Amino acid sequence: MYRYSVDNAVTYTSEDLVLFRESPFACWMERLHLENPDHGIPPDSGSAEPGDTMTRQDDIAESLRGEGKQVALIDWDAPEALRRGEALQAMRQGVDFIVNGQLALGPLSGSANLLMRTSGYSELGNYLYIPCDTQGKTTIHSAFRLCFLADLLHGLQGQLPPQMLVIRGGDLLPLKTDDHIYHYRAVKQRFMSAMRDFRKHRMPDPAESSHFGRWSDCANEVLRQRAERDDIGEQLVAPEVEEAIADAVAAEQADAAEESLDVRFQNPIQARLATGRGLKVSGTLADQARALQVEVVPTAYEAAPQAPAVAPDAALDNLSFIGSGDLTSLPTDSGAFDVDCIDDSDYALPESDAAAAPVPRPFSSSLHTGDDDFER
Template sequence: MKLHNDNLIFSPSDLILFLESPFASWMEHFSLISPEALDLKDQDDAMMLMLQDKGAEHESSVLEGLKQQGLTIANIGLSSDKKAATIQAMKEGADVVFQACLSKGKFTGFADFLVKVAGSSQLGDYHYEIWDTKLSKSLQPYYTIQLCCYQEMIAAIQGRYSNDFVIILGDQTQQRLRTQEFYYYYQSVKNAFLQLHEEFDLEKYPNPSDSKSWGCWSNYAKQLLKEADHLSQVATITRSQIKKLNADGIQTMQDLIDSDKPSIKSLNTDVYKRLKAQAQIQRKSEGLTTPLFEIINTHEKLGLALLPQHSENDVYFDIEGFPLIEGGLEYLWGCTYFDEKGDRKFIDFWAHNEIEEKIAFKSFIEWVYARWQQDPTMHIYHYANYEIAACKKLMCRYGVCEFEVDQLLRNEVFVDLNRTGFVGDSIF
């Protein structure tokens, strides 16, 4: 999104941002007309910058593959007037137009590739398909919105959009999708997007809690929710629960804390009581170094009660992975534990390539397996399924430690804290 002669110019990427976060889309508009708003923007994300570099490498790899097929390539990036150069290349029938500059109405964008295919158009007995590169190894729904926007723009030149568009994933596989299956959904998203920006009001920003994410405005969104004492701050609360509470007059976290209502319409009474107790303990915990907590007495084991008995030899385990190379790389295996004196210790296993990854995996498994053999009551605590999935993946990839991993899994030595419902500032 940018301003040109006091007019807003949008890109297909702006539609994707809107789909994920109407709030972030509104903030992008706001920052254009009020530059001081840029101070509210998050700092550059190093991972995002790295993803951009990897995306450019993937795009260059696809371009090189097309060149090796002997196809004529029109590289629009080398032209001063990119829009005119794109139209000229299409009229001349280049096999591939790279970084094509397309526009229609308020939208302008650069398509990765236009690929010439048979089929009549205003250009002659051929027309162009949109091909786009993505680092992901699987299709994502929002890809279709971006590609349909390009289809609408290319139709302004050749008089039609192509029957299909192609997405080249990070593993070089090509996914061909039918334009017609997504075009009307794209139109509905585009209309909602344009309505937001055509009716832009500085006094009315979209509620951050209604967005799936906040883009590069996350810190500001959290600040607004905190200032509004929004119910979304209550741990584990869902959007549907917030709507039910709002419908019964409970608009803020403090409203929930102060509420003397015995029940809420359409909301399970036990859930209502739990949310109220959760809000109360979070409010009491504000400003404390260690959050307060309560033990819930119940006949069945729930939450932290699911955890096994403590052992002096317990291990707390986390993996850091790098997904931007083929197959990924589990580059850091970190464990903290307590020694016989009760002092906290840390052990790490690093990997910079596949050879070191195999060594790190094997070393970690042998270390924790030996620890478990010495003390069958010890456990390995981790959060969510990533660590287990990584161990299974590398066990199969390298053909090592199959027996040890199998024994650790069968005997439930790994304990997933996420499955206990363990969250910060939580009572369960």
């Protein structure tokens, strides 16, 4: 990223998007360094500023001209504003190849090794241009950088290039743009949002980046201070937090046990014994012992104590019918089940056919192999 010499606007290249894709932290540091060079955070010793990986390709222009092609060779050392204008003018003229061009749209700008004219329709006419990578080295970012140029061409000619070419000597590798452009545009959207919302005091978390660019010393110091601060915080707060968590868990478990208590625990003392909530007893030790000795199960040689007679409750008379009637068994047939939960009429065979022997059928005839769906 740099400031454009014409209007001093912050301008981004494909290298910035590649860096952001791998390390939002390093990209943020580069933006901070651009906005405030005196921020006081030194880069790693011996590191170099990120620059454009594109190199001039004058020799390609000579080779194409030797084949009789119409080539527009743009001066690599000319000011960027001039290179932008000459590349756009060559596109409008419809030359066969444009070498060392510069494409720009909005805050994005990138060097184009080679632009090749191909058939199609665009705002330029009955042709359009596709980007070509003629660098001598192929990396995992080659297709991503080509997408950067293809996206710029989409804005300049009104048509997305259908293909992108990777040229290595005599080898030609065509790439379908649709296979790569959507990932690039997703990264571009996140990148532009991060740059638009850039704040000097909102550093991204270095731990979320795969590397730190030329700011490894800064990132490691940030992570070290964070770890030390977390250790100090754990030493001060951990006992209180653990005690509070333990109390909360115990209270929650006790409430759940009390709610799910079986109805057989009618005695309040039994209920409290089951829930583990303790007994609310007071007085002497004898009183406490008597409170605990309730409903003692008699042995085989002892008679169970009889409960004292209780006057019948008039409110329960209306429920006396429960269990008072004689339970009669359900009528059953000799050939049927005692309890019929499923209607078997849909599955039973007619009586005339019940004794008929089943007709054997080959096992394979009951399977649908789906062979008709495959070509032999």
